Amino acid sequence: MIPWRARNAIALLRGAALFGLSLVGFAVFAGTLLTRCVAVMHPTVWARAFTGWCRLLAGRWTGREIASPYRPSLPPPAPEASFWGRYQGFLEWINDDPATGRDDTWLFATPFAGGLVALLPAGVLGVGVAAPFVLPWAAPWRVLAGLVAVLAALSFAPAALALYGRWTAALLGPQRVPRTSTAWVALVRCASLCGLSMLSALVFLTQVAGILLSFGLGLVFAFAPAVEHTRWLPNLRRRLAHDWSTVDVPQPYRPRPGPLAPRADGKYYDDYGIGYRTPAVPQWSRRFTWLFRDPATWRDLLWLMLDPVVTGVLTAIPVALALYGTQGLVLAAVWTRFTDGDDGDWYGAVAGIRWAAVPVGVALTVLALAMSRTTVHVANNWAAAFLRPTAKAAMALRIERLTETRADATEVQAAELRRIERDLHDGAQARLVSVGLTLGAVEALIDKDPAAAKALAAQARETAAKALADLRDLVRGIHPPxxxxxxxxxxxxxxxxxxxxxxxxxxxxxxxxxxxxxxxxxxxxxxxxxxxxxxxxxxxxxxxxxxxxxxxxxxxxxxxxxxxxxxxxxxxxxxxxxxxxxxxxxxxxxxxxxxxxxxxxxxxxxxxxxxxxxxxxx
Structure with a gap:
């Protein structure tokens, strides 16, 4: 049994180590973001090894088992699949996995949220150690204040570590059914949306660079990667709108063009009727046309341009109120009260009375919490207005879905008819044929060997009963009585x-x-x-x-x-x-x-x- 002091000291050290790990995670996030901007997605998959290690470490140190949330790996590609076909399947697998977006959120936000909570006991411990040397009080009071801070740090360390575990489990663990959020959760979501809106500006610049390179300098190969490989951010916002505000925002994109098949002359043709010996160029041409002519591409671009202004400003208001209320007023007023420090330009007293800043700070924080839920819903509805399909796109998707479901229904019906035919042939039909043969044998033996004929008749009756049972099972499989x-x-x-x-x-x-x-x-x-x-x-x-x-x-x-x-x-x-x-x-x-x-x-x-x-x- 580890004494509580040693256990709490270990928790404090672990919290500091986890904060350091969160800084490494932020660097990993920055690296994967840069590689996505140049259409290289494999580092995002490699980063899962880091988040998996963080998940395992957080689970061991906090006593909270965190399962892996990722979708199963892709099956081996077909031998005849082209490079672009395999790569597009890989993109769909990584971008459509909700765990990818949650990994990004954890890597980006942990140094400012869960990591800071884990580091807090170590910070308080540092204050306690420094207090006897920096506080302008009498020596006994300085020592007493330092001792209180050290004890508070050790006492709070396990709780801070547990909070870090909950933070990590919520983002890096399997996704659960969305629940009604509290005001504090809504405030954290405001901060997350504010951060994502800043990413929107970077993604917007990436797409604009791809467009300028394609149509300004003639480097047309830059357009498709710049657009397709940055759709993960609009898709993430669509998922967040659904999960956080129950706003259904289906993807509005046109269906991806399928693989090209050679024509009778063995050549592959693009949309302009030009034939090629290999499918690489016409497949790329179809991909370019698919993205360029899709209205959702340009709606995404417009949203990426406006989102940093609208969502960024909207969600920054409650976040700024909460930060200023807690740090700019309350903490500053308490700190300057005990240190006789200068309030400065940011940390202001109210009406010349330093302690009057405390209720004002509390009021600002309460106001931030009160408006956070509404802010999240407004931001998500704003995103939905741009990111959901237009009426024309929705009709096109509806027609596509009806076409697919009609084909599926035809295929299912044909498969069901084949199953019924197979079951009849292998089951009831075979048994009825056996009954007919047995009755023929009974007819031949009834005068010569009545006992054998009687036994065969009993066998025929059993076979007929089994055939009837097979027919009942078949009917039950078609439409149960x-x-x-x-x-x-x-x-x-x-x-x-x-x-x-x-x-x-x-x-x-x-x-x-x-x-x-x-x-x-x-x-x-x-x-x-x-x-x-x-x-x-x-x-x-x-x-x-x-x-x-x-x-x-x-x-x-x-x-x-x-x-x-x-x-x-x-x-x-x-x-x-x-x-x-x-x-x-x-x-x-x-x-x-x-x-x-x-x-x-x-x-x-x-x-x-x-x-x-x-x-x-x-």
Whole structure:
């Protein structure tokens, strides 16, 4: 058992070391930001080794285990994939991972937030050590003040280290379901948005440089990297608007052009009809045209130009009020009271009375906290006004989605017909053929060997029963009878009864949806439960089904191993495609180590006004 003094001293030293590590992290962030500006993204992936080490160290020193939040690694590329195809897949993987933006936020903000908290006990300790030599008091009082400061530093060190652990876990750990923020959290978000607005200016200059090099000096190859490799910042702001203000801001970009295929003459053609022997140049030409003709490219550029002024000034107001209230007035008034120092130009007294600055500072801080939430929402709505799709772009995305879902529906229907044909051929049909052959043998033996004929007849009856069971299973797989007769709620409960693990089911439905929507919801829940048991190793599952405001909400939560990714496997991908046929959506929150929550939404109307909320366990 380590004595509390030694334990607290170790916590103090660890806090100072973590602050030093945060300074290294800020340098890492600056380096990765510069490489992104020149279209080199691999250092961002390499920086994950540093944040992973910080995550591990913070977990060990604070007693808070922090799991890795990153999406699974990319599968090996197809042998025929081109360099640009592989690189574009890599860009999508790194930019679409929310953990990338949270890593950037942690690297940028920790020296000014969590790192300062971890360093605070060491700073107070330094003040306590210096107090007997610098304070203009009598020697006993100087020593007493220094001793109090040292004891306060040692006492507060474990708490400061724990706060650093919470800060690191919130940003470097798996993302949790967003909760209503407190005023202090909203103030930190204001500071984060203010910092991001400054980054917007740098990204704006990067894009402008790419445009000038392309159209001013003829270096046309600079345009596409300058635009595409800086879309991570607008995408990050879209995610923050959704997570912090529940403002849905879908990506407005036009679909990326697919890989080129050679024509009959073996050449690759660009959009202008010029043929090339290799796909590199026409693929680059299509990429340039795709970015140049996309209206979202220029809306992003306009937002990047205005955001430092609008968001920067807007979010700087509560941050400045809080900083001036706490440091410029309260701390300065207290410090000068005990040191007889000069207030200076920044640290002012109020009405000539130094202590009157304290309530003014408190009032400014309270005002900053009171306006922080509204400021965050206003800033996010401002960003959404520029970054969400226009009506024309939304219609184009809608048409694209309908085209994809129609193709998916056709493919799913064809696959379902093939499955039914295969099951009939291998199951019921084979058994019925066997019954026919057996009855033929019975007919031949009934006069010569009645006992053998009787045994064969019994065998034929058993085979016919099995064929009937196969047909029932097949019908249940197409459209379960309980779903048609009792509705979605009872069908999900029947799934729970057949599950090998306990399932808690709660259904709140005011009627029934259309048969097609009910079938899609039923099979989506069934597939998700199967994945939870088969791949996640879950020992308990919770299923919630409810309908509100024209949307059917389905949620399946399990305590399995986590790490589920709808883009990596076929199970959840198939669920997403099934729901997409009805404009449904699927969202997965599955950090490594669990738990896993799969949320599904299906727009639909209910046909009955009867309300039947119920719950049950299986």
């Amino acid at each position: 309980v779903l048609a007769e009792r509705g979605l709620g009872d069908a999900v409960r029947a799934l729970a009864l057949d599950s090998p693990v306990p399932v808690d089911v709660r259904v709140e439905l005011a009627g029934r949806a259309s048969p097609a929507v009910e079938a899609a919801a039923y099979f989506a829940v069934a597939e998700t439960m199967t994945n939870a048991v088969r791949h996640g190793g879950a020992s308990r599952i919770e299923v919630r089904v409810r309908h509100a405001e024209g949307v059917l909400y389905l949620e399946v939560r399990d305590d399995g191993a986590g790490g589920a990714d709808p883009d990596a496997g076929t199970g959840l991908r198939g669920v997403r495609r099934r729901l997409g046929t009805f404009d449904g959506t699927l969202a997965v929150d599955s950090p490594k180590g669990g738990p896993t929550t799969v949320s599904m939404e299906l727009p639909c109307a209910l046909s009955s006004p009867r309300t039947s909320p119920s719950s049950g366990k299986a």
